[in-house]
Amino acid sequence: MGGSSNRVNIFKDIPDLENSLPISGQTMEPLQIHKVSCPKGKKTLQTLKQELGEVFFPDDPLHQFKNQSFLRKLALALQYLFPIFQWGSEYNLQLLKSDAISGLTIASLAIPQGISYAKLANLPPIIGLYSSFVPPLIYSVLGSSRDLAVGPVSIASLVMGSMLREAVSPDKEPTMYLQLAFTATFFAGVFQASLGFLRLGFIVDFLSKPTLIGFMGGAAIIVSLQQLKGLLGIVHFTTKMGFVPVMLSVFKQRTEWAWQTVILGFCFLCFLLITRHIGLRRPKLFWVSAAAPLTSVILSTIIVFGLKGHSHGIQTIGKLQEGLNPPSANMLYFRGSYLGLAIKTGIITGILSLTEGIAVGRTFASLKNYQVDGNKEMMAIGLMNMAGSCTSCYVTTGSFSRSAVNYNAGSKTAVSNMVMASVVLITMLFLMPLFFYTPNVILSVIIITAVIGLIDFSSAMRLWKVDKLDFVACLSAFFGVLFISVQIGLAIAVGISMLKILMHVTRPSVVILGKVPGTMSYRSLGQYREAARIPSLIILGIESPIYFANSMYLQERILRWVREEEERAAKMMESNIKCIVLDISAVTAIDASGIDALLELKKALNNRSIQLVIANPVAGVAEKLNLSEAWEKLGSECIYMRVCEAVVAVSSMLKGQQGQP
């Protein structure tokens, strides 16, 4: 590593390279040119193994098993599969106290929300309670998040309800509808668990943030509008989900509006919105908003009971069956005409609930600084839904609102889910008659308050500020959900997200580089004012992989740069363009079309007596160029490790040509 004995200040007085270029007539000693190493092709199997490893095991899950004894490995495997063994051994009374408090708190939220969300999915209210009992128990054994509060959620309930209702009416064929709901839940679970098992968790990442913001906002408004049925006491309401039919239905049925219901509803809506506001403003007062829904249920039930409101046109829940979750495995539906619908509904609700569950899990994990393993979470949520579908539960996942309350109430482990499940169990066994006089309007009010938090206006504004195209994706999802349908809205949004990635590849930026004075680095002229052009050369930085989708564009765009630079040089009375240096540091991949484009470009430039030189191919690109024999065709003497080496080499060569007669 010679030179360490010869320490001088290398930074203070580096002469400007352009002034010392041979072309300006002065002599200069040669720059040390580095050979660009051109990796030899690895064996097919080896490459494949490495690539698949990166795709499916980026987190290297077997890492902790390395260099361990057999028994230790067994224990680790058990802990890996059942995280309860990880924290269970160190569990103590102190932790239990915290978990009991948070468990009770989320139970007070889970019971009214469970009943409400079941109604959103057009299911009997009791299914919502069933779904708040079995899945939390299973999750507390399998799940790796300490803060996730598991149960039904609004978006998945809404989507399931809207998709199934298109084919089967929940009023006319209630048994069939229930069968379909359980079957869809089963397939959602199978889909989720297999995504986790096959380590395809990255599919969830394709729902981009702008998409989700728009989708959630649209869904929240649709859900809220649907609640106008309960809030206004309308009996004959449209079964459609869109903005237009719902609003039409609301105003057509004006005669059915019941003023008693409206007054009761708006009073409690104000109450819940105010408590929600308090909870948001002062996290320490989280219990105000957490306890409000149960309080509203109790208060409104007492009011209706006291005023005999049910005889004044206020609709109530009515009789609920007492008892434990009945088994429902025999209700799963594996044949016949609706099987396709059940699978489709399962996959869509499955992916939506996974997205919510994992995002929530990660959010709170990062607040407490621990890691949540996405693929493991998927398996846990999937198994929980599969088990749920056999015990009269519908799709469940980690809910944002309840998890936030759980976190604020000081939960320490998944035991808080067990506490919540126990409270739900007691309710189901003994307290069901108490809900007889609970008015439906209160469920609508609870749903509205819960989903209003999904409208994230400030994030949407931030998108507008940062990236207009993301904002368009967000708006499309929003209006797609609002005016067309939930599924189409989702499809549009995912499509736009993908298109954005593809567009970036299809129309990559090509920037012109110049030398930053005092360095040997070349940077974009547009970005760095101080960067200066090198006469007779064009140095272009290509900012994208070169693929079939952009190879034609890049070829034409580079030729246009040449034309423009030639015109500029002619105008400024500078010397002609002799060479183009392509800085391909940011070209992180290349395919057969891309390689052909480079060779075509070289031919087109050589026809104009312009030389093509390439600087800094990354390993993957160098390998491809070598394998396709483009390395020799481009000329290995035309491939440099750094732009500055290329510039010096080309300049001295040009000078040599000038020197000849």
Place this chain on the structure above:
Amino acid sequence: MGGSSNRVNIFKDIPDLENSLPISGQTMEPLQIHKVSCPKGKKTLQTLKQELGEVFFPDDPLHQFKNQSFLRKLALALQYLFPIFQWGSEYNLQLLKSDAISGLTIASLAIPQGISYAKLANLPPIIGLYSSFVPPLIYSVLGSSRDLAVGPVSIASLVMGSMLREAVSPDKEPTMYLQLAFTATFFAGVFQASLGFLRLGFIVDFLSKPTLIGFMGGAAIIVSLQQLKGLLGIVHFTTKMGFVPVMLSVFKQRTEWAWQTVILGFCFLCFLLITRHIGLRRPKLFWVSAAAPLTSVILSTIIVFGLKGHSHGIQTIGKLQEGLNPPSANMLYFRGSYLGLAIKTGIITGILSLTEGIAVGRTFASLKNYQVDGNKEMMAIGLMNMAGSCTSCYVTTGSFSRSAVNYNAGSKTAVSNMVMASVVLITMLFLMPLFFYTPNVILSVIIITAVIGLIDFSSAMRLWKVDKLDFVACLSAFFGVLFISVQIGLAIAVGISMLKILMHVTRPSVVILGKVPGTMSYRSLGQYREAARIPSLIILGIESPIYFANSMYLQERILRWVREEEERAAKMMESNIKCIVLDISAVTAIDASGIDALLELKKALNNRSIQLVIANPVAGVAEKLNLSEAWEKLGSECIYMRVCEAVVAVSSMLKGQQGQP
């Protein structure tokens, strides 16, 4: 730009930076740190205009109109719209001679091919001749390629035939089938012209090369197998396109095989294959392969006429209507149940024929070193098909085989297309009775010989060598076409091509960088053996944009690098990791999720007392970071222009910390 008077050899003896790092205890004068310029947000409209310009006008088509007088502008516009004015004024007898020879040559190919391809599309043979008359005339006025020979082509004929036959039988409802074919042609033209007019030409680029190789190969085999009907003289043949039904049909109908037809067919197949081979081996003898089809037609007609073969079971073309193209605008079909099918067929055949036409045009343009404007070509081909659909023509485009013959025969301008059209006109007016005894088997033989050239085995092998995933895409397209259907095969192939782009973004490479001795550059340790790590630091290069699709992955992958490097450092008894430098030169774009991921990463690292430093954000990324206020959150003092500046700054800071008690 100081220092030019102080010229020393800066390259020979640069001390290794790591040895001169402050951390090793020696003093050093400070490196000049460059401020990373953080571009101010441009106005929305300005950005939009620039971005749209790049998307739709990458070739800056109005460039030539700048600084011209009004009359000159008018002339240029006329020349732009009708390229015939560009070359027409300089046309002379010398050029005409060349064009006449090449025009006659391609006519001798176009007549038998026209008849054959029309049969491939289940259309009456005469439609193939009509389609070789009007479209070439229109193209010669509008087209910008000098070598393209226009007419029906095999792939588009095959796809149109197979798509329309699924809904309407060409035997039972010939008029309806004809109407649909003209309507599909009309929509193909409208689609092509609007792609060109809306400057969406890049959509064609989404058919990647591997996809096309596989698709063409599969289609060629399907077409050849279909010709077994004619080659074996089978009368009752399957109407399906797949490999399995066709082979089943061939062997089930063994009783129908006609030995006279088989002998005649195989003799001429050998003749055509041999002449094709000669043409390929010796480009100067191109006329041997060019004249062979017409020779075969004439010879076989004479043989059949002489031996009275039609009474020995050899099927012949029979009577063809003499006369010019009849108008068919009244046959276009704009309503009813098949309209959707016609539009779909139009779009698919339109995009396929565009791909072929533009690829062929560009290939020969680059051989003669002129430019073909993709969007203009699309408009020309589209208008030609729209006009064709009103004059009894079906989908036409530039054919590869005929254009190659045209080029080799010395064509100079589009006049060769006019000469060809005139010969076809004479044929249609006077020579139709001559085809009465032409055997169908000869048409099958001509088709087989033409499509066999589409099987590009060597390119497929090159794909296997260069990129396994591309090879898989190619194979999928091939088998999809062969065993499922032409459309599904195409859809699979396009899907895989897109998926490949998305996969590259979803699982980008992250490489660990080291300092290349004797330079201030940092390069991948895996690529450059001589690159060396810097103690206490991890320098990571991220080789992809940071998007929602990979932000989670990158976050986890970087944390895994940290863990692995910490383990390595512990094993090697090196000092702890204190800082991570992210070289984001190759991060050419970032979105909201990506920015959040960076901020999350900073938090996660800070929790482990590791610092996060960023080097070389490109203009687009710097702008986004600034707009989203992440610039301040990351700390503007943690963003450097070069990795070496970041390393020196961090090292001196770490030393400062060490110095403190």
